[in-house]
Amino acid sequence: MVSRKVVGPCLVAIVLLVGRLGTLSHAAFPERPKLIVLIVIDQFRYDYLTRFRPHFTAKGFNLLLDGGAVFTDCRYDYASTITGPGHASLATGAYPNQHGIIDNEWYDRTQHRAVYCVEDLSTHTVASQNGPGPTPAFSPRNLIGSTLGDELRAATDFRSKVIAISLKDRAAILLGGHTATAAYWYEAGSGRFVTSTYYESALPPWVETFNQRAPARDFCGQVWKALPVRPGDTGTVFSEFHPSPGEPCPDPRFLGWLNDTPFMNEIELAFASEAVRGEHLGQGEDTDLLAVSLSVNDYVGHASGPYSEQVSDTTLRTDRDLAKFFADLDKQVGLDHVWIALSADHGVAPNPAFIQEHHLGLGNAQPGAIRGGVEKAMSESLGPGPWVEDADELYVYLNRDTVKKRRIPEARAEEVAAQAAAAQPDVAAAFTRTQFLTGTLPNSPLARKAANSFNPKRSGDVFIVLAPYAVPVVAATGTSHGSPWNYDTQVPLVLWGDAFKAGVYAKPCQPIDLAATLAAVLGITQSSESEGRPLTDAIR
Ligand SMILES: [Zn+2]
Numbered sequence: 001m002v003s004r005k006v007v008g009p010c011l012v013a014i015v016l017l018v019g020r021l022g023t024l025s026h027a028a029f030p031e032r033p034k035l036i037v038l039i040v041i042d043q044f045r046y047d048y049l050t051r052f053r054p055h056f057t058a059k060g061f062n063l064l065l066d067g068g069a070v071f072t073d074c075r076y077d078y079a080s081t082i083t084g085p086g087h088a089s090l091a092t093g094a095y096p097n098q099h100g101i102i103d104n105e106w107y108d109r110t111q112h113r114a115v116y117c118v119e120d121l122s123t124h125t126v127a128s129q130n131g132p133g134p135t136p137a138f139s140p141r142n143l144i145g146s147t148l149g150d151e152l153r154a155a156t157d158f159r160s161k162v163i164a165i166s167l168k169d170r171a172a173i174l175l176g177g178h179t180a181t182a183a184y185w186y187e188a189g190s191g192r193f194v195t196s197t198y199y200e201s202a203l204p205p206w207v208e209t210f211n212q213r214a215p216a217r218d219f220c221g222q223v224w225k226a227l228p229v230r231p232g233d234t235g236t237v238f239s240e241f242h243p244s245p246g247e248p249c250p251d252p253r254f255l256g257w258l259n260d261t262p263f264m265n266e267i268e269l270a271f272a273s274e275a276v277r278g279e280h281l282g283q284g285e286d287t288d289l290l291a292v293s294l295s296v297n298d299y300v301g302h303a304s305g306p307y308s309e310q311v312s313d314t315t316l317r318t319d320r321d322l323a324k325f326f327a328d329l330d331k332q333v334g335l336d337h338v339w340i341a342l343s344a345d346h347g348v349a350p351n352p353a354f355i356q357e358h359h360l361g362l363g364n365a366q367p368g369a370i371r372g373g374v375e376k377a378m379s380e381s382l383g384p385g386p387w388v389e390d391a392d393e394l395y396v397y398l399n400r401d402t403v404k405k406r407r408i409p410e411a412r413a414e415e416v417a418a419q420a421a422a423a424q425p426d427v428a429a430a431f432t433r434t435q436f437l438t439g440t441l442p443n444s445p446l447a448r449k450a451a452n453s454f455n456p457k458r459s460g461d462v463f464i465v466l467a468p469y470a471v472p473v474v475a476a477t478g479t480s481h482g483s484p485w486n487y488d489t490q491v492p493l494v495l496w497g498d499a500f501k502a503g504v505y506a507k508p509c510q511p512i513d514l515a516a517t518l519a520a521v522l523g524i525t526q527s528s529e530s531e532g533r534p535l536t537d538a539i540r
Pocket of ligand 1: 043083298302481
């Protein structure tokens with residue numbers, strides 16, 4: 001009697017456990033989708049999703065926000081929040097200390113010049129119309145290690161297609177990785193999408209057709225005016241193009257105007273839809289990856305700042321443009337077979353006028369004064385220079401010839417330079433190369449973020465962290481990003497599709513978790529240096 005009473009529930013428990021394990025092991029391997037669409041919005045703060053949500057349509061951002069796993073506290077844990085590093089971090093699941101893209105461009109000591117993050121002098125732009133002769137092009141050669149796309153390609157014996165698109169060459173190239181089927185970007189001077197000989201020697205017919213149709217022509221005569229969001233809105237005019245008499249459209253002058261309007265997202269997403277069609281994405285046996293980085297949000301944000309009507313209107317238009325793009329994806333592939341991931345490469349600081357008006361901080365930073373201050377302090381305490389070989393708002397590269405000639409230990413020279421930089425009113429902290437290399441950084445979140453940005457082979461001798469709300473721009477209305485402060489680091493992270501549990505997740509995460517989560521759910525190898533953590537709470 002006694003044993004029956006005990007055994008009965010045990011059996012039930014075992015049966016339940018076996019049943020549960022069965023379900024679990026089945027659920028741990030969701031079916032791969034036909035297509036993954038990664039949408040990166042260049043310069044898009046997390047708060048844009050909440051501030052502007054009352055004016056979103058049903059099937060744009062709200063498609064993802066209503067049906068996806070939405071992370072509300074997703075922040076980059078590094079200190080150089082810039083386009084090149086941000087896209088490389090999203091693609092690799094690692095930070096610049098590993099993937100090596102420390103900035104959009106950096107000073108190269110061996111060549112004594114600045115190198116661009118995706119420059120590759122052995123390549124040419126395919127089908128460039130930027131003047132006579134071959135235009136030098138770009139490749140992912142400077143990116144260290146593999147991306148999500150590279151691992152997906154390798155896992156499927158390169159049957160998966162990986163296509164990356166942006167207005168910016170660096171955004172497309174870094175998102176795609178080394179083995180991308182192709183990366184396409186926009187040649188602003190000619191209004192065409194182009195690529196590099198790194199990927200292919202001629203544009204595929206669908207790209208040629210798209211270019212020949214000259215999509216910019218659809219916007220000739222249009223005015224950039226605020227979308228009406230409330231009854232009675234007449235719409236502020238933000239900018240309009242005034243053609244000279246008889247001037248054809250689209251001509252280079254018009255293209256220059258168009259480039260700073262949110263109409264560019266319409267063109268870019270139309271190109272992305274054509275890529276799905278032309279490359280038959282989502283039609284094969286294996287999962288394809290389409291990565292799209294929307295660049296014009298960054299151009300508008302730099303010019304006007306995050307609290308401007310222009311950024312508000314651009315965000316609402318992005319919502320409408322995405323709704324149209326998603327509807328086309330549904331038609332072409334079927335959204336049931338698609339996963340969509342949304343994030344951004346960085347946020348942005350308010351513009352200096354806003355910062356000063358609300359007493360948040362200095363407003364403008366003066367990187368030129370930092371360089372001058374370092375040169376002066378080093379000359380005074382260590383003898384005549386030149387001591388600074390190159391400097392920008394992130395790094396000081398010391399003149400090693402002078403350091404050698406004056407027989408100053410490198411660590412001492414760096415220390416004097418760092419102290420001089422840190423003494424400037426617009427600098428929060430300065431760390432030395434020796435501190436990074438010897439593990440003697442202060443034990444602080446700020447130092448950790450700087451360390452994630454520091455790559456021993458490419459970084460300078462002093463790493464500068466500008467003070468909160470000290471923005472490296474000259475004008476009061478323009479603004480920028482690139483700091484470790486939350487206005488620059490906090491971005492959206494949304495995962496949408498049948499593999500993810502819809503909901504709002506307040507648990508802190510990082511954008512590098514995006515690639516790690518997708519790799520985990522796909523059941524493929526994590527990219528080579530990925531330190532991102534799969535967001536297991538959100539996985540079905
Ligand atoms: Zn930017």
